[in-house]
């Protein structure tokens with residue numbers, strides 16, 4: 414049997430190269446305040462894998478995506494076991510575009526901080542008088558690019574995305590930049606409206622796109638999981654204050670109350686967090702989560 418080593422080990426995911434395709438493996442690791450906790454959250458990787466798969470299917474008429482299968486039977490033998498089952502996505506290998514496509518429907522986090530200073534978010538002027546966590550009059554596209562060193566991405570203007578893409582694809586920069594922006598806004602609107610109808614606010618999110626061998630734009634990476642987005646419970650939502658995280662609030666609250674924990678959490682905090690991931694999945698898909 415051919416053995417594989419990850420070509421990349423991220424904080425939470427592992428990436429394997431299997432020729433024409435990639436296998437993205439979502440582990441049960443969880444980060445909070447940019448640190449990986451010592452505990453794993455049971456089934457988190459599988460739940461987020463199935464959640465991405467749900468959204469890819471839900472938006473396949475908006476844009477083609479990279480997902481080929483989440484069934485390990487479709488993957489090399491090495492992956493056909495419990496370590497990978499349920500948490501692995503076989504994906505078409507793409508040439509990724511170096512733009513992180515961020516869209517914000519609500520004002521929070523770094524956007525809220527910037528708005529309080531000068532009324533803008535990532536260079537976009539917003540109406541006066543918005544309160545913290547307010548829904549924006551319309552969603553805004555605030556692209557960024559991965560920083561060379563360190564892990565803080567750099568916000569860039571829409572015009573800068575044209576420049577970056579024009580350098581890579583002469584004559585097509587504006588075409589790709591516009592497509593990224595339009596598809597990002599369309600995907601967000603469709604999915605955030607749907608999630609809202611199921612009791613979950615998607616405050617903001619990030620998409621990544623790539624090109625297939627024909628130069629067609631394809632949606633890649635993970636999609637609309639709580640790891641790539643801010644999910645808030647609709648119940649109790651109120652402008653004028655920060656909102657609890659749908660999935661990580663128990664973890665954050667406990668870490669704040671226990672600054673000397675060294676990121677090792679009690680099992681009941683972890684169990685309640687695991688329940689939140691399951692609940693988000695079940696609300697969004699209308700299906701019970703079942704371990705494969």
Ligand SMILES: Nc1ncnc2c1ncn2[C@@H]1O[C@H](COP(=O)(O)OP(=O)(O)O)[C@@H](O)[C@H]1O
Nearest residue numbers: 423424426435479504505506507509621633634
């Ligand atoms: N279909 C794809 N083809 C090629 N690369 C992809 C595809 N989907 C996602 N990627 C890339 O795989 C990597 C996933 O790594 P990740 O764990 O998110 O770490 P990071 O975001 O820090 O690079 C990212 O670089 C992402 O752009």
Ligand SMILES: [Mg+2]
Nearest residue numbers: 423621634635
């Ligand atoms: Mg990533």
